[in-house]
Amino acid sequence: MSVDKKTVRHIARLARIALKDEQVEPMVNELNNILAWVQQLEEVDVAGVPPLTSVVEQRLKMRDDVVTEGGQADALMANAPQSEENFFVVPRVVE
Amino acid sequence: MALPSSPTDFTLAEARDALRARAISSTELTSAFVSQVAAARPLNAFITETPERALEMAAASDVRLSAGEARPLEGLPLAIKDLFCTRGVRTTAASRILDNFVPPYESTVTQNLWDAGAVLLGKTNMDEFAMGSSNETSHFNPVVNPWRARNSNQSVVPGGSSGGSAAAVAGRLCLGATGTDTGGSIRQPAALTGVVGLKPTYGRCSRWGIVAFASSLDQAGPMARTVRDAAILLRAMASVDPKDSTSVDVPVPDYEHEIEAGVKGLRVGVPKEYRSDGAPSEIDRLWTKGIGWMRSEGAEIVDISLPHTKYALPAYYIVAPAEASSNLARYDGVRYGHRAADVRDVSDLYERSRAEGFGAEVRRRVLIGCYVLSAGYYDAYYVRAQKVRTLIARDFVKAFERCDVLLTPSTPGPAFALGEKTADPVSMYLNDVFTVPVNLAGLPAVSVPAGLTTDGLPLGLQVIGKAFDEQLVLRVARSIERAAGFDATPNAWWRAA
Numbered sequence: 383m384s385v386d387k388k389t390v391r392h393i394a395r396l397a398r399i400a401l402k403d404e405q406v407e408p409m410v411n412e413l414n415n416i417l418a419w420v421q422q423l424e425e426v427d428v429a430g431v432p433p434l435t436s437v438v439e440q441r442l443k444m445r446d447d448v449v450t451e452g453g454q455a456d457a458l459m460a461n462a463p464q465s466e467e468n469f470f471v472v473p474r475v476v477e
Numbered sequence: 478m479a480l481p482s483s484p485t486d487f488t489l490a491e492a493r494d495a496l497r498a499r500a501i502s503s504t505e506l507t508s509a510f511v512s513q514v515a516a517a518r519p520l521n522a523f524i525t526e527t528p529e530r531a532l533e534m535a536a537a538s539d540v541r542l543s544a545g546e547a548r549p550l551e552g553l554p555l556a557i558k559d560l561f562c563t564r565g566v567r568t569t570a571a572s573r574i575l576d577n578f579v580p581p582y583e584s585t586v587t588q589n590l591w592d593a594g595a596v597l598l599g600k601t602n603m604d605e606f607a608m609g610s611s612n613e614t615s616h617f618n619p620v621v622n623p624w625r626a627r628n629s630n631q632s633v634v635p636g637g638s639s640g641g642s643a644a645a646v647a648g649r650l651c652l653g654a655t656g657t658d659t660g661g662s663i664r665q666p667a668a669l670t671g672v673v674g675l676k677p678t679y680g681r682c683s684r685w686g687i688v689a690f691a692s693s694l695d696q697a698g699p700m701a702r703t704v705r706d707a708a709i710l711l712r713a714m715a716s717v718d719p720k721d722s723t724s725v726d727v728p729v730p731d732y733e734h735e736i737e738a739g740v741k742g743l744r745v746g747v748p749k750e751y752r753s754d755g756a757p758s759e760i761d762r763l764w765t766k767g768i769g770w771m772r773s774e775g776a777e778i779v780d781i782s783l784p785h786t787k788y789a790l791p792a793y794y795i796v797a798p799a800e801a802s803s804n805l806a807r808y809d810g811v812r813y814g815h816r817a818a819d820v821r822d823v824s825d826l827y828e829r830s831r832a833e834g835f836g837a838e839v840r841r842r843v844l845i846g847c848y849v850l851s852a853g854y855y856d857a858y859y860v861r862a863q864k865v866r867t868l869i870a871r872d873f874v875k876a877f878e879r880c881d882v883l884l885t886p887s888t889p890g891p892a893f894a895l896g897e898k899t900a901d902p903v904s905m906y907l908n909d910v911f912t913v914p915v916n917l918a919g920l921p922a923v924s925v926p927a928g929l930t931t932d933g934l935p936l937g938l939q940v941i942g943k944a945f946d947e948q949l950v951l952r953v954a955r956s957i958e959r960a961a962g963f964d965a966t967p968n969a970w971w972r973a974a
Contacts, residue, residue: 398838400829437944
């Protein structure tokens with residue numbers, strides 16, 4: 383399997399990373415080199431093998447559904463590129 | 478006690494003892510390291526130096542030391558990889574997208590270190606978002622390895638991604654450092670700089686407050702001059718943390734306790750798949766030497782097969798980018814981090830903030846991750862890789878039915894020249910061929926310096942253990958350290974630079 387320019391533009395769009403036109407072709411080549419290399423996984427017989435999703439053999443921990451460290455709006459907003467009265471500001475989304 | 482000529486030549490254990498014996502104060506010790514750090518700027522090991530904070534922390538430690546209230550790491554200056562969030566101290570992950578980020582909270586691992594009395598010297602350079610094996614993907618420029626080949630002025634890489642931490646320990650800019658290891662990012666730079674680097678069992682150190690790369694693989698660990706120092710640091714770093722749901726409920730033992738017990742009667746496994754093709758390399762020769770040391774110390778050598786080893790790297794380069802593409806979705810230019818100027822709309826804001834904020838390797842991995850998770854490819858790539866991961870983990874389970882630890886080389890070669898492997902991502906990825914399988918299986922492993930190449934560059938051997946068997950891993954590593962008698966140090970060329 384390999385990617386073409388159209389696919390690269392599509393996944394860049396999904397990833398929300400702008401690619402300039404001149405960046406698309408090199409990215410196609412780089413991704414195809416990597417994909418050609420990972421292709422060797424097709425040699426492995428994985429019939430009946432479950433996917434490994436966690437190496438930790440313990441039940442996921444549950445906690446009480448309560449606020450633990452709330453009331454820190456100022457700290458949360460301190461790194462915002464743009465904010466107003468504890469709201470994050472973005473360009474207009476709805477016309 | 479016999480003191481080294483300079484306090485920066487202390488091991489962490491020696492410094493601890495000297496502080497308690499009041500042979501030196503933390504302020505004296507810390508000042509010496511602050512000067513070392515400043516004198517070593519040509520190495521570019523630090524992104525942010527924190528000398529004022531270091532001296533304040535040292536002064537507070539001196540009060541405790543005088544009062545006889547010393548905690549386990551009281552007054553010991555450390556360097557922290559810039560992937561650990563530190564309250565009030567800029568934390569960048571070596572990325573432009575976080576170059577102005579000042580966390581309002583502290584990672585659990587660093588909080589544990591400060592609670593144990595350690596002193597922060599600064600935040601170390603690294604590959605951007607820990608994606609790299611040479612420290613060349615940093616937005617803040619590469620780190621230079623303190624080591625150079627004999628009779629050479631050529632700069633070599635320190636490995637990565639914890640290259641700044643490795644260089645800081647090797648250059649004696651700190652007593653120890655933290656690293657993180659997703660595919661080898663502690664052990665590979667440790668090997669390339671002649672220091673000890675330990676990746677603990679997945680779940681041993683909390684991931685809370687560490688900038689996430691690939692969450693099912695990431696694990697924090699210590700980097701230090703000696704195996705004992707790594708043991709001391711691990712005990713302080715490790716904890717059971719309610720803030721990390723994958724933190725495992727296993728008590729933290731005293732890792733120093735049985736470190737000198739030796740390997741007599743242990744079964745040391747040697748996996749044949751780690752042998753390189755063709756003529757034996759310097760790495761193979763060192764490995765053979767290591768096997769000899771184990772045998773002469775009374776261990777039984779067991780030939781082992783890990784048949785799926787060659788598939789570990791390709792599986793990793795599907796799983797890790799997939800998780801990264803998901804983790805890095807949070808960098809949107811809205812809540813923190815870099816935001817593009819003069820944007821048209823909110824999509825443009827996301828797309829341009831991320832394009833400007835991420836470097837080439839991070840963009841590449843996010844796109845690969847996005848692709849292997851996308852509709853139509855998810856089963857062919859991602860699920861298949863996760864199945865292969867199961868087979869790799871099973872290889873280790875089977876191996877450990879016949880042996881107590883595994884002994885392998887840490888890396889396929891010594892430190893290489895800056896720029897030598899940046900043109901071909903896959904050739905860079907191959908650096909982690911011996912370290913990646915361990916992450917996929919979640920096991921603990923340590924790289925211990927064991928010798929020099931004929932050119933005089935350091936090489937490491939890796940000891941891999943069963944889950945939560947760090948004590949044994951450290952004990953075997955200590956035995957190698959003792960047998961190797963590795964006492965070479967880089968000549969401090971950067972001081973004249």
